[in-house]
Amino acid sequence: MAGAGVAITGIGIISSIGKTMEESQQALLSGTHGISRIEHVDTKLRDNIWVGEIKYSNAELADLLKLPAGHNYTRTAMLGCYAAQAAVASLGSCDMDAYKTGLISSTSVGGMDYTERYFYKYLEDPALHPYISTHDAGDSSHKIADYLGIQGLVTTISTACSSAANAIMMGARLIKHGRLDRVIVGGTDALSKFTINGFNTLMILSDELCQPFDQDRKGLNLGEAAAYLVLESEEVVRKENRKPLAYLAGYGNANDAFHQTASSDNGEGAFLAMEKAFTVAGLSASAIDYINAHGTATPNNDLSEGRALQRIFSDDMPLFSSTKAFTGHTLAAAAAIEAVFCIVALQQQIVFPNLNFKTQMEELDCSPQTEARPAQLEHVLSNSFGFGGNCSSLIFSKA
Amino acid sequence: MKRSIYINGIGAVTAQGVWRADFFVESHPLQHAVNAVQQPSYKELISPAMARRMSRGIKMGIYAAQQALDEAHITIPDAIITGTGLGCSEDSEKFLRNVLDNEEQFLTPTAFIQSTHNTVAAQIALRLGCKGYNFTYVNRSVSFESAVLDALMQLHDGEASSILVGAVDEISDHTARLLQLIGYIKPSDVHETVKESKSPGANYAESATFFTLSQEKTAQSYCEILDLCLQNKVSQSELPTFVDKFLKKNGLQLQDIDALVLGYSGDSDFDGWYEQAEQLFDATVSLYYKHLVGQCDTSSAFGLAMAAQFVSDQAIPETAQYNTTTLDRPLKNVLLYNQFRGEDHSLVLVRSC
Numbered sequence: 001m002a003g004a005g006v007a008i009t010g011i012g013i014i015s016s017i018g019k020t021m022e023e024s025q026q027a028l029l030s031g032t033h034g035i036s037r038i039e040h041v042d043t044k045l046r047d048n049i050w051v052g053e054i055k056y057s058n059a060e061l062a063d064l065l066k067l068p069a070g071h072n073y074t075r076t077a078m079l080g081c082y083a084a085q086a087a088v089a090s091l092g093s094c095d096m097d098a099y100k101t102g103l104i105s106s107t108s109v110g111g112m113d114y115t116e117r118y119f120y121k122y123l124e125d126p127a128l129h130p131y132i133s134t135h136d137a138g139d140s141s142h143k144i145a146d147y148l149g150i151q152g153l154v155t156t157i158s159t160a161c162s163s164a165a166n167a168i169m170m171g172a173r174l175i176k177h178g179r180l181d182r183v184i185v186g187g188t189d190a191l192s193k194f195t196i197n198g199f200n201t202l203m204i205l206s207d208e209l210c211q212p213f214d215q216d217r218k219g220l221n222l223g224e225a226a227a228y229l230v231l232e233s234e235e236v237v238r239k240e241n242r243k244p245l246a247y248l249a250g251y252g253n254a255n256d257a258f259h260q261t262a263s264s265d266n267g268e269g270a271f272l273a274m275e276k277a278f279t280v281a282g283l284s285a286s287a288i289d290y291i292n293a294h295g296t297a298t299p300n301n302d303l304s305e306g307r308a309l310q311r312i313f314s315d316d317m318p319l320f321s322s323t324k325a326f327t328g329h330t331l332a333a334a335a336a337i338e339a340v341f342c343i344v345a346l347q348q349q350i351v352f353p354n355l356n357f358k359t360q361m362e363e364l365d366c367s368p369q370t371e372a373r374p375a376q377l378e379h380v381l382s383n384s385f386g387f388g389g390n391c392s393s394l395i396f397s398k399a
Numbered sequence: 400m401k402r403s404i405y406i407n408g409i410g411a412v413t414a415q416g417v418w419r420a421d422f423f424v425e426s427h428p429l430q431h432a433v434n435a436v437q438q439p440s441y442k443e444l445i446s447p448a449m450a451r452r453m454s455r456g457i458k459m460g461i462y463a464a465q466q467a468l469d470e471a472h473i474t475i476p477d478a479i480i481t482g483t484g485l486g487c488s489e490d491s492e493k494f495l496r497n498v499l500d501n502e503e504q505f506l507t508p509t510a511f512i513q514s515t516h517n518t519v520a521a522q523i524a525l526r527l528g529c530k531g532y533n534f535t536y537v538n539r540s541v542s543f544e545s546a547v548l549d550a551l552m553q554l555h556d557g558e559a560s561s562i563l564v565g566a567v568d569e570i571s572d573h574t575a576r577l578l579q580l581i582g583y584i585k586p587s588d589v590h591e592t593v594k595e596s597k598s599p600g601a602n603y604a605e606s607a608t609f610f611t612l613s614q615e616k617t618a619q620s621y622c623e624i625l626d627l628c629l630q631n632k633v634s635q636s637e638l639p640t641f642v643d644k645f646l647k648k649n650g651l652q653l654q655d656i657d658a659l660v661l662g663y664s665g666d667s668d669f670d671g672w673y674e675q676a677e678q679l680f681d682a683t684v685s686l687y688y689k690h691l692v693g694q695c696d697t698s699s700a701f702g703l704a705m706a707a708q709f710v711s712d713q714a715i716p717e718t719a720q721y722n723t724t725t726l727d728r729p730l731k732n733v734l735l736y737n738q739f740r741g742e743d744h745s746l747v748l749v750r751s752c
Contacts, residue, residue: 044503108515110537116495122577132577136485136696137516137537142742145631154631154743155545156538158486158516166534170549177552194491197498198511255479255524255533261512272530387512388521390533 004397005249005281006172009242010094010230012086013340014079015327016052016223020086025344028352029372033326035209035221040075041113043193049205052223052328053191054079065147072130074111075224077140079333080188081147083226087184088148091230091242099181099236102153103145104171105228106163106187108332110137113192140188153180158332160386161294162253163187164227165335165394169251171231181236186228186336195331196222202261204298210329212295212322213302213368215359220296223328227336229343246343249379249397250283252276256389262300267308269391270294270383274312277393283379288318288395290351290380292338293368295322296329305383306364318381321354321369335384335392342380342396351375404554405620405752406707407561408473408611410466412436412459413692413701414604418466423708423716428592428690432585433575434604452509453522454489456569459607460519461526464565468527470619471611477559478532479520480549482542482566484696485574486516492571519567519607532559540662540739541629542566543608543700544747548627550612557614565609566697575603583740584694585665593690594721596665604693608700610707620752621707622733625649627747633738635675642679642736645746657730658684660706662737663721664694669740676736677722685721699737703747706733710751 013020016034017027027034038051040058056064061078062071065085073081084103088094111134118128133139141156153174157166164187171185189195199205199222206219229248237244254276256269263269278285294305302322309317323341330337345351354368382394411418415426416437441450441458444465450458460481468476494510515521517535524533532553536545543566550562578584585591585600593602612624626649633641646652659680661673677685686709692701709715710730735747 112491112495116499119495119499119573122580126580129581132581133583135574135577136539138484138539138542138743141538142631151630151632153629154538155536155541155629157534158537159520159533159535160515160517170534173549173552177555179548179552193498193503194495197503197506198494198508198514201506201508201511253532253534255521255530257524257528257530260518260521260525261508269530386517387515388517388533389524390517390521 005247006175006231007237007244008229008246008248008343009232009244010087010090011245011340011343012083012090013227013337014054014083015225015330015337016054017326028326031353031355033355035328041191041193043196045196045200048207050209050221051191052221054224072134073143074134075113075190076107076109076111076188077143079190079226080105080140080144084144084148084184084228087228087230096149100152101150101182102174102180103141103150104155104167104183104185105141105144106157106167106332107137107140107189108158108160108163109189109192109195111135111139112194113190116193159390160388161331161334162384162386162390162392163332165384165392166253168229168339168394169253172248172251175231175233181233183231184228185231187333188226189224189331189333191222191224209356210297210325211356212297212324212354213361214357215361217297217299217302219298221328223330225327225330225333225337227333227340229339244399246346246399247397248394250277250281250395252280253392256391258389261387263304263385267304269389270305270308270385271311273391273393277395281395285312286316287379288381289377290318290345291320292342292382293320293322294383294385295324297324303363306361317366319351319369319375321352323352325355338382339394342382345380346377346396346398349374349377401555402614404551404624405613405616406610406622406624407613407617407619408467408471409704409707410463411608411701411704412438412463413606415691423718426691426718429602429604429693430590430592432587432589432602434602434693436605454487454513454569456487456567457519457522460567461523463607463609464523464563467609467611468563473561473611475527475529476561476563478553478562479524479529480534480546480562480564481520482536482546482697483516484539484542484568486537487514487518488569488571488574490514492573539696540699540737540743541745543697544627544629544745554612554614561611561613563609564612566700567607568695568697569605570603591665593663593665593687597667599666599668601664601666601694603695606692606695606698606701608704616752622710623750623752625748625750627745629745632742633744635672638672638675639679649748651732653680656680656683656732656734657728658686658733660686660702660733660735661721662689662699662702663687664689672738682724684724684726686719687721688719702735706735706749710749
């Protein structure tokens with residue numbers, strides 16, 4: 001793949017800061033976060049946590065998607081269909097059968113939102129049975145493929161909170177190898193009682209608005225979202241007269257091999273993932289103008305990531321921010337929504353702020369960007385790290 | 400120029416025990432709706448304290464992975480890529496029960512930590528100290544094939560020289576009951592083998608199967624993996640074109656295939672796809688394996704292990720033979736075909752080396 005990388009020709013997103021690109025962009029520029037108390041999940045923790053929740057009920061989402069009565073779409077699937085449809089619509093024209101088209105989706109929670117509702121009730125109520133087969137992670141991908149009319153290579157990645165970055169990476173590989181001409185890549189995750197309680201037992205949920213990279217950060221806010229990118233081959237770009245929004249120039253995945261959930265002190269996995277991404281992009285660290293950090297606001301992540309960033313960039317730290325204070329940590333979807341934010345940053349030549357930051361971490365020599373500001377951006381880096389030591393970095397370049 | 404890719408090591412934990420020389424001689428067709436896996440002792444690989452906290456899926460995965468690495472004489476692979484349909488079902492179910500039964504109180508994190516789909520790949524990496532690429536695919540019956548596809552691209556490119564690729568699926572109690580309610584698993588009072596089956600649903604069993612794939616041909620190499628393709632939907636009438644396109648892409652015709660490995664699961668509603676595939680090929684040996692290892696989302700990984708073994712041995716044991724055609728030529732090209740309930744179709748092509 002000579003030149004800039006794999007062309008990104010479409011994007012679609014839904015998160016707690018907006019159900020369209022325009023709304024999302026407006027929120028990012030005005031510093032308006034989407035964090036609130038939870039309404040759509042029945043949990044005892046509702047008064048203890050803040051979440052980036054999309055304020056549509058499942059019934060409202062089904063109406064937006066015009067799903068028929070009696071459908072068995074989980075919230076994860078509906079959010080995914082909504083964002084993937086928006087990504088395809090943003091292309092203007094898209095004949096799914098004209099090119100080899102695939103879907104690489106990702107999710108961590110899958111259909112758990114319905115499983116936790118009906119787990120025992122399934123045994124008594126046959127009317128609920130259509131939801132049994134929606135539990136697995138592949139279900140939402142099948143639903144999205146059907147919704148978009150894709151017949152082809154459809155698969156799903158689940159590597160916890162780096163999932164969507166890995167889906168984007170696999171999509172790029174398939175294009176580079178000529179196995180696909182077009183691929184829709186991204187991730188979707190709905191909030192669920194299961195994940196809320198899981199993160200709560202790990203004691204990494206903040207009872208306040210999260211403060212990425214702040215000395216006094218208390219933990220993360222969970223969120224829900226879905227976002228998808230359309231990647232197309234050079235040939236499709238040429239034939240369809242596309243104007244790429246940006247290019248995926250580099251990518252890398254590495255394993256921290258340190259602990260099932262915690263990151264190593266020196267951010268070894270993160271460091272290796274970034275190095276690999278530079279190699280694939282053929283760029284040096286000094287070419288990076290902005291970093292959309294993983295920055296979950298847990299004590300462990302931000303220290304480990306901060307150290308890895310300092311190892312890579314030493315005294316020449318680019319502008320960086322975590323946008324998780326806007327959306328919450330949307331798990332498998334996080335890397336996809338942050339990819340969209342990076343693309344918008346490149347298009348608008350603007351860096352988005354890291355909200356709620358007050359005090360620099362004493363272990364670090366750098367602070368995140370706290371205001372939206374214009375900046376000359378050629379290449380931006382996006383980090384995403386997940387349980388199991390899974391570390392992924394993506395590099396996006398200006399079209 | 401594309402490099403050749405070889406299977407240099409195999410490991411498995413199945414309902415017939417672990418991967419071994421006499422595997423097929425000692426195997427017997429499964430007859431129960433849900434079959435237990437015959438587990439090895441994990442003592443030499445996993446400390447008892449750790450083993451107590453680990454679900455079967457993690458332990459089976461670690462064991463099969465180590466077998467595959469040992470056979471290939473690889474200590475640390477360049478990448479670890481796994482596939483799983485349902486992921487760490489046991490820990491997911493355990494944590495969910497705790498959340499529901501205790502009304503979100505008195506919870507401990509261990510089951511949650513181990514419930515993520517990439518736990519097995521992560522635990523293998525942690526054990527080996529493998530800091531390379533680490534991916535997990537979770538798309539029903541193409542979960543494993545997606546992992547192989549990823550590995551093939553990286554090996555073709557020379558991005559990696561040896562990759563550990565594997566599949567694991569465990570079955571937790573409640574999930575098995577639910578899958579029986581919707582007919583994926585046969586009812587408990589039905590006792591049919593895959594060949595005898597006249598009813599819908601399949602006999603299920605857990606399994607883990609791992610491979611060391613490498614660019615280098617060694618004395619241990621079982622066979623070459625040439626190519627594979629996946630597709631979410633293929634109707635029975637589209638199947639001939641689906642197969643034909645794949646073979647053509649690889650410069651082959653139907654008659655070049657010396658044996659078929661089919662995912663017959665004994666599900667009377669969906670085995671028609673395999674019958675259709677058999678009809679495409681004239682007088683070609685057809686083989687099956689789910690009668691031995693059961694159905695799960697990633698049992699097709701065992702189909703690949705079996706194909707690799709037979710190609711390497713240039714012999715087919717009777718227990719694996721589905722049709723009555725006898726092999727009358729060298730076993731060179733073998734085509735594997737799998738699908739689940741008419742979706743997630745995969746074709747894999749292997750060749751003797």
